[in-house]
Amino acid sequence: MARIVATSHLPGDPARLLDGHEWIGPARGDDAWSRVRWLGELATADALVCLLSDRVDAEALAAGPSLRVVANYAVGHDNIDVAAATARGVAVANTPDVLVEASADFTFALLLAAARRLGEGERLVRAGAWAGWTPDLLLGADVGGQTLGIIGMGRIGRAVARRAHGFAMTVLYTRGAPPDGVAATAVTLDELLAQSDVVSVHCPLTAATHRLIDARALAAMKPGAILVNTARGAIVDDAALAEALERGHLGGAGLDVFVNEPAVDARLLAAPRLVLAPHLGSATTTARTRMAELCVNAVRDVLSGRRPANLINGDALAARGRA
Ligand code: GLV
Ligand code: GLV
Numbered sequence: 001m002a003r004i005v006a007t008s009h010l011p012g013d014p015a016r017l018l019d020g021h022e023w024i025g026p027a028r029g030d031d032a033w034s035r036v037r038w039l040g041e042l043a044t045a046d047a048l049v050c051l052l053s054d055r056v057d058a059e060a061l062a063a064g065p066s067l068r069v070v071a072n073y074a075v076g077h078d079n080i081d082v083a084a085a086t087a088r089g090v091a092v093a094n095t096p097d098v099l100v101e102a103s104a105d106f107t108f109a110l111l112l113a114a115a116r117r118l119g120e121g122e123r124l125v126r127a128g129a130w131a132g133w134t135p136d137l138l139l140g141a142d143v144g145g146q147t148l149g150i151i152g153m154g155r156i157g158r159a160v161a162r163r164a165h166g167f168a169m170t171v172l173y174t175r176g177a178p179p180d181g182v183a184a185t186a187v188t189l190d191e192l193l194a195q196s197d198v199v200s201v202h203c204p205l206t207a208a209t210h211r212l213i214d215a216r217a218l219a220a221m222k223p224g225a226i227l228v229n230t231a232r233g234a235i236v237d238d239a240a241l242a243e244a245l246e247r248g249h250l251g252g253a254g255l256d257v258f259v260n261e262p263a264v265d266a267r268l269l270a271a272p273r274l275v276l277a278p279h280l281g282s283a284t285t286t287a288r289t290r291m292a293e294l295c296v297n298a299v300r301d302v303l304s305g306r307r308p309a310n311l312i313n314g315d316a317l318a319a320r321g322r323a
Contacts, residue, residue, distance in 0.1 A: 053079070092313050148170070
């Protein structure tokens with residue numbers, strides 16, 4: 001019987017899918033385990049199911065000498081030292097595809113909320129401060145028919161592009177490939193920044209995309225443009241974004257992700273025209289349940305000697321074969 005350590009309870013009670021294996025982790029309603037707690041449990045674990053907030057680095061991998069698979073309950077896997085896992089023959093899997101539509105929906109929720117100042121409006125009503133309809137109350141920016149720049153045309157970027165098509169938007173993108181049947185133009189990052197009314201970030205966090213949207217990039221955006229980030233916080237320079245909003249250079253921004261979650265930079269909290277969300281991109285019951293199933297499938301596959309569908313490091317299995 002294999003021992004599977006999960007750092008958190010997951011929707012859909014995935015432990016029931018793991019016939020014959022032992023699932024160890026917090027119960028429904030309990031907090032996710034602290035790093036110290038799950039590191040301790042790894043000593044005799046065959047598999048780890050972790051969250052995007054769990055750092056699976058060389059230290060963590062060394063704490064699990066019999067680990068064979070790490071299933072990350074996320075599509076982004078910047079929290080995992082994949083090279084270190086590969087070197088140890090530990091397979092790493094993620095949860096793509098099943099969260100794409102939910103994440104694209106949420107991108108549009110933030111985009112529309114930022115453009116139409118929904119957060120400010122909601123706060124006004126709740127504060128009892130709404131004095132009635134006036135011609136110039138909380139005027140925002142048009143979205144329909146505008147130009148959307150998608151940084152990173154992967155699966156989520158393509159799902160956002162399909163939605164943008166319904167809004168009669170012109171779609172520009174850097175990297176990747178557009179969806180079938182949706183007109184989109186590949187441009188350089190500088191062209192995208194200069195031409196887009198809305199810029200939406202959909203690339204993974206890597207050394208090359210760390211602070212990709214810095215003060216220079218923000219200054220290159222059109223005056224009044226809107227920035228949306230549902231990818232990873234560290235792709236955007238928080239201080240530079242706060243300043244661009246304070247100066248009124250940007251018309252608004254929507255952030256679902258932050259550098260050091262759950263902390264949010266004080267300057268961002270004080271910045272005008274910024275809509276904030278607590279990393280909810282994939283947070284639908286369906287997506288989160290299916291993500292749990294993908295993690296369980298990956299664990300089951302590796303423990304039975306099969307290649308998991310969403311393996312990130314194909315080399316790991318070869319490394320294990322040599323070991
Ligand atoms: C969420 O941010 C994910 O990467 O799945
Ligand atoms: C995620 O699945 C992406 O490719 O954007």
